[in-house]
Amino acid sequence: MEPKTFFRLIFLIVTAGFIISFTSTNFPHAPSSTTGLLDCTDSSSSPLCASRNFLFNKQKPSFSKKDPKPKPKNHDHLSDTPTHPLDPLTVMEFNKVRSLLSSHALFSSGAPHAFHSIVLEEPEKNLVRAWEKGNPLPPRKASVIARVGSDTHMLTVDLSSGRVDIVDSPVRVSGYPLMTLEEMNEVTFAPFQSADVNRTIVSRGVDLTDVCCFPISSGWYGKKEENKRVIKSQCFSSQGTANFYMRPIEGLTILLDLDTKQVIEIVDTGPTIPIPGSTNTEYRFKNLGTPDKTRGLNPISIEQPRGPSFVIEDNHLVKWANWEFHLKPDPRAGVVLSQVRVHDPDTQETREVMYQGFVSELFVPYMDPSDAWYFKTYMDAGEYGFGLTAMPLVPLNDCPRNAAYMDAVFTAADGTPFVRENMVCIFERYAGDIGWRHSESPISGLPIKEVRPKVTLVVRMAASVGNYDYIIDYEFQTDGLIKAKVGLSGILMVKGTSYQNKNQVHKEKDGNEEELHGTLLSENIIGVIHDHYVTFYLDLDVDGPDNSFLKVNLKRQMTEPGESPRTSYIKAVKNIVKTEKDAQIKLSLYDPSEFHVVNSAKTTRVGNPTGYKIVPRATAASLLDHDDPPQKRGAFTNNQIWVTPYNKSEKWAGGLFTYQSHGDDTLAVWSDRDRDIENKDIVVWYTLGFHHVPCQEDFPIMPTVSSSFDLKPANFFERNPILRAAPNFEHDLPVCEAKSVSA
Numbered sequence: 001m002e003p004k005t006f007f008r009l010i011f012l013i014v015t016a017g018f019i020i021s022f023t024s025t026n027f028p029h030a031p032s033s034t035t036g037l038l039d040c041t042d043s044s045s046s047p048l049c050a051s052r053n054f055l056f057n058k059q060k061p062s063f064s065k066k067d068p069k070p071k072p073k074n075h076d077h078l079s080d081t082p083t084h085p086l087d088p089l090t091v092m093e094f095n096k097v098r099s100l101l102s103s104h105a106l107f108s109s110g111a112p113h114a115f116h117s118i119v120l121e122e123p124e125k126n127l128v129r130a131w132e133k134g135n136p137l138p139p140r141k142a143s144v145i146a147r148v149g150s151d152t153h154m155l156t157v158d159l160s161s162g163r164v165d166i167v168d169s170p171v172r173v174s175g176y177p178l179m180t181l182e183e184m185n186e187v188t189f190a191p192f193q194s195a196d197v198n199r200t201i202v203s204r205g206v207d208l209t210d211v212c213c214f215p216i217s218s219g220w221y222g223k224k225e226e227n228k229r230v231i232k233s234q235c236f237s238s239q240g241t242a243n244f245y246m247r248p249i250e251g252l253t254i255l256l257d258l259d260t261k262q263v264i265e266i267v268d269t270g271p272t273i274p275i276p277g278s279t280n281t282e283y284r285f286k287n288l289g290t291p292d293k294t295r296g297l298n299p300i301s302i303e304q305p306r307g308p309s310f311v312i313e314d315n316h317l318v319k320w321a322n323w324e325f326h327l328k329p330d331p332r333a334g335v336v337l338s339q340v341r342v343h344d345p346d347t348q349e350t351r352e353v354m355y356q357g358f359v360s361e362l363f364v365p366y367m368d369p370s371d372a373w374y375f376k377t378y379m380d381a382g383e384y385g386f387g388l389t390a391m392p393l394v395p396l397n398d399c400p401r402n403a404a405y406m407d408a409v410f411t412a413a414d415g416t417p418f419v420r421e422n423m424v425c426i427f428e429r430y431a432g433d434i435g436w437r438h439s440e441s442p443i444s445g446l447p448i449k450e451v452r453p454k455v456t457l458v459v460r461m462a463a464s465v466g467n468y469d470y471i472i473d474y475e476f477q478t479d480g481l482i483k484a485k486v487g488l489s490g491i492l493m494v495k496g497t498s499y500q501n502k503n504q505v506h507k508e509k510d511g512n513e514e515e516l517h518g519t520l521l522s523e524n525i526i527g528v529i530h531d532h533y534v535t536f537y538l539d540l541d542v543d544g545p546d547n548s549f550l551k552v553n554l555k556r557q558m559t560e561p562g563e564s565p566r567t568s569y570i571k572a573v574k575n576i577v578k579t580e581k582d583a584q585i586k587l588s589l590y591d592p593s594e595f596h597v598v599n600s601a602k603t604t605r606v607g608n609p610t611g612y613k614i615v616p617r618a619t620a621a622s623l624l625d626h627d628d629p630p631q632k633r634g635a636f637t638n639n640q641i642w643v644t645p646y647n648k649s650e651k652w653a654g655g656l657f658t659y660q661s662h663g664d665d666t667l668a669v670w671s672d673r674d675r676d677i678e679n680k681d682i683v684v685w686y687t688l689g690f691h692h693v694p695c696q697e698d699f700p701i702m703p704t705v706s707s708s709f710d711l712k713p714a715n716f717f718e719r720n721p722i723l724r725a726a727p728n729f730e731h732d733l734p735v736c737e738a739k740s741v742s743a
Helices: 002-016 036-039 091-102 125-130 181-193 193-204 381-383 629-633 667-671
Strands: 113-120 141-149 151-158 164-168 210-216 228-235 249-257 263-268 312-313 319-320 323-330 332-343 350-365 403-412 416-431 434-439 449-453 456-465 468-477 484-492 493-495 519-523 525-528 532-538 546-558 568-576 593-603 609-616 641-645 681-692 703-714
Touching: 091 113, 091 141, 091 151, 091 403, 091 416, 125 332, 151 609, 181 193, 181 210, 181 228, 181 249, 181 263, 181 681, 193 249, 193 263, 249 493, 312 403, 312 416, 323 403, 323 416, 323 456, 332 468, 350 381, 350 468, 350 484, 350 629, 381 456, 468 703, 484 532, 484 681, 532 703, 593 681, 609 681, 641 667, 681 703
Parallel strands: none
Antiparallel strands: 113 141, 141 151, 151 164, 210 228, 228 249, 249 263, 312 319, 319 323, 323 332, 332 350, 350 532, 403 416, 416 456, 434 449, 456 468, 468 484, 484 703, 493 525, 519 525, 532 681, 546 568, 546 593, 546 681, 593 609, 609 703, 641 681
16 A cells, blocks of 8 residues: 555645545445446446545545645744735735625626636736835736636736726637646546546556546647647556556547546557556655665755845845845746846945746647657646646755745635645755855965855745656846756656567668657656757846847957968957847857847946846757647747747736647747837746657656756946955854764
């Protein structure tokens, strides 16, 4: 039972961490026929349906409707009140919204309905920028996306007046809102209501009590997905392992109606493919047995005898060193940074850098065109909710001892608020890095050895979107730089195969190996090639909202004959980009450029416009055909950088309604309008990409791989802003003596 007990935790992660209680029921007699055994429509007719352990009990799991009661270590969310225009909705506000909507004509008729999103309707940007602490807050409103029957509706709720306004009803666009947590959970159960599904599973030699089925967004490929919310489900065996992802029932794909949870179609293309074994799939520390002979690591901990250097005021305003910013969890974006400002040591001003920044969308296409794989082209934020799938962070392992934590308050499908504890952590990091240094050569005769340590502030969240785990860090440096970092870990989505060794792979007529669409990782397991794209929304306001996008192109310049012993050098050619299409940037090593956001109305004392630049690190570009259906939906990855004029309605790169969208409301569509972006309030979009060709080191769980990009000051300060930073001195640091270690 041990693997199955832990499997409950894995399943809760898959379904976004709700506390679900499953109970088992025993029946005293066997079914009268095989048909009864396989038919789970009536759970009382079959012991397989009634005793599918904690995961497969056919009782609907009950979600707690009680008021949130977090652990004593965190503050009481029941008493939260907003103190900033961008503070998320509080428990009291959610409850008021739910009460007001319950009496609205749309929801009081008795028609089935669900709230897919209830979030703050953010005030107009000019009101937020003009607001100062102590002033009354702008009117608090909630933005609501709901499904009633088969229609989607958008509403706003004024929390002061109680007025409910319909924004769009019903919504007439391609695509649907992100799934609710309840829907994701129900879809894991729905396949077992079909005797045909159960019969197919049993025919593959799998015990139904060991099977779990996983909800997979279907994308959009034409008429089969038209005018109906559908989802696909694929199944795995958990026998002998908690790592069920490594035991796929390959080729079995179940198409379901997401509204009715009825099975529409069953396709099984892999009846001859064996289910991989459970050997070597374990990854839990307590179950891994005797450690190997690798020299172990002694614990490392950051200690701060005087306490942390940052404070969190009013639950959401973070202040550290020369930085301050508003921080809030979001069910779709994960975390949102707002009103990011930095203190200028020369002018003593606190200056604007970014109005808002967050993960707008993720696009994860798998590179196998077969029937059981072609549709695996996930958009994790718009389909599943990057914040909804964020998990409570694990102290000492996800975050160091010196971290502080921030909870999230989200809503269930009926509008009831719930608390996601420890969703975000904030901590200071010192990894022995150097902020700046210079030691003078003995030749000069100057005994100079000046070094400054680099201490940074990290804001972190981690989302477990099914098998994959994403770690998002926003790291602030005292020199004015902000680093956005994405880490990928978790478990591969793998494909079952009959091959156990590379020497069994068929040779084609041309002598090449059969296309596996991936790498043979272990016996009967192929890790399928796939990409990850994470698109960031960056509303930079450098010294104010009116900015321009400056492209600094590095060009080779040839010298004139006799001009110099050199024949060439590099020069910087600067051009202000006028319109959106000219700001659609594909990065190239052989056409290098820098990309600045500048405020031409404010200059340094020597005349340079103040600015910040986007500094790409290792990244990847999509190689898919632009007419490939998933790439149409993920067209925001056609370029690595886009710049658009600020528009409050343009926040989600894949469109507001991403699920089964046709790609007709994406960042690419907006940018093709070719609007003016010179001296405007502009938004920069940056896509960080990964190509992932799996290797055996990714089995059975992946070491984290990371990449990042920087927002770096470019003539923003008059000089090095950390010139006056203090070095470390022995008397400032605690001395921890190690225990004696035997040789």
